[in-house]
Amino acid sequence: MHIRKSFGIKKVIVWTRRDIYIFAIIATVPTVIYEAFHFQWLALPWLPMAIIGTAVAFIIGFQNNATYNRLWEARKIYGAIVNSSRTWGMMIKTFISNKYTQQPLSDCELKAVHRRLIYRHVAWLTTALRHQLRQPREWETMDKNYNIEYKKFFIVPEHEISLEDDITPYLSAVDKECILSKQNRAAHIISAQAEDLKVLFNKGLIDNFRHIELQRILSVLYEHQGKCERIKNFPYPRQYATLNLYFVWLFCILLPFGMIPEFEKLGHYMTWFTIPFCVLVSWIFRTMDKIGESSENPFQAGANDIPITALSRTIEIDLREMLDEMDLPKPIEAKNGILM
DSSP states (O other), X not given: OBOSSSOOHHHHHHHHHHHHHHHHHHHHHHHXXXXXXXXGGGOOOHHHHHXXXXXXXXXXXXXXXXXXXXXXXXHHHHHHHHHHHHHHHHHHHHHSSSTTOSSOOOHHHHHHHHHHHHHHHHIIIIIIIHHHHHSOOTTOSTTSHHHHHHGGGOOOHHHHSOHHHHHGGGSOHHHHHHHHTSSSHHXXXXXXXXXXXXXXXXXXXXXXXXXXXXXXXXXXHXXXXXXXXXXXXXXXXXXXXXXXXXXXXXXXXXXXXXXXXXXXXXOGGGGGGHHHHHHHHHHHHHHHHHHHHHHSOTTSSOTTSOOHHHHHHHHHHHHHHHTTOSOOOOOOOOBTTBOO
């Protein structure tokens, strides 16, 4: 996620320069042929071009609105995860106690129980879930040249450290071995939490009402995870994304043929202004299309993604402070104005 006031012009040029080169060629070839060889039949009336341009603008607007909704929904889901995580930490600290048991635990043992449940939640959120959401999908666009080049401006932590290494500080050896043997690691961590709560309930460390409330929070966390997986695993419909791209390029290719006669009306040598203006108009349409494309997959580890790494670190700090820990990790900092 970009956190600066605006994009630097350098970043915009790096991201779109290949398109600019192509548009320059597309505009130059028909203009040179028209001027050098006097192929007057190349000129097209402007009215059909305007109609096509209007249609393409509507389609781009529809796409950008739809993809922004996907991005914003993902942000709301992670905001809900933040709130549910803090609720979980608060409930663990206050609901699990010696009040209802005939075999009370020592203060150290009780704190160990709190720590185990909170650390397991940190393992679910800050490692298993975000690692799953950062895994690439076939329809995602991070393998395109302009996105690969742009990755030099930021670092994706999930690509720098493995899940196994990342999850080690938060789970016991038994839990770690069990979780890593599963396909959906995040889902099984929540399942382990439920089993742990059942054991604590049978020991009398949680009464019936509080046990139900804690299980409800786990159900809510499952719901949040499912919503994230829905966005991650269901792409923006390919018929919209693909045909929209075709329409944009069709318009950009035809644009010089419609602009040539318009500039020729201003004077013979004014025809050459077709080239820069075609490049400008084509660049605007294509860049608007790429803006929508960059918002389609809010968990694909791109510069415009939801900063799930930073949000997860914030939750980890909050939960470990509830345990009165002092040796806390530092918040994730932005690199070149991009927060992951």
